[in-house]
Amino acid sequence: MGFAKEEKEEIIERFNDDEFDGYLEELIESGDFESDMHEGITRKVFEQGYESLSPRQQNVFLYGVIAPNFSKCKRCETWLWEEMSFIVETGYCTYCNQMNRDD
Template sequence: MEKAEIQELKLRILKDIEMFQYYLKEVLDNELIEDSAALGIARQILKQGAENLTEKQWYVFLKHGVGEVNYVSQCRRDYEKIPWEEMLGAVYIYEDGLCSYCRHKEEKGE
């Protein structure tokens, strides 16, 4: 991830922290973070929020926890942001990079 992408993701997380925490819990429940430092930061975000993370913590978390591994910045079909509650499907369950609306359209052959 480039610096601008990291900053954009950080702002997106802070803007919708409750839904992000919902997604992060799913990520942790499925043991999808392998990096021990990023795992510790993820647990901290669930307990205390993300507002007080240092820049170094943000970097580690976004680089090794969510950003490059457990995140798709936009739906590959309509280029809209994928909601946090649909992210696990886009990244792991279906591994298609689609939001649920576009997945439904593709399944119907549209």
């Protein structure tokens, strides 16, 4: 799984969002990592930030940790860190999920 170039840049920029910490916390609590290395890298981002990673670790973080836990809403293409687990699970943001229910 990969990201388009602009998408990758937007994601990296939004690592600065306040909500990103909550997203990381959720990932760490779920303990659902491909390997201990993936978990260690995620903890390092949570504690010291993405910029503290080596370029190799940044790639592991983007493609091994974020990509499997990242999805855009199928209806409005929105993505929010605070709704990410919901969007990954249902395919829609909470707003569109509500709209679907009302249809």
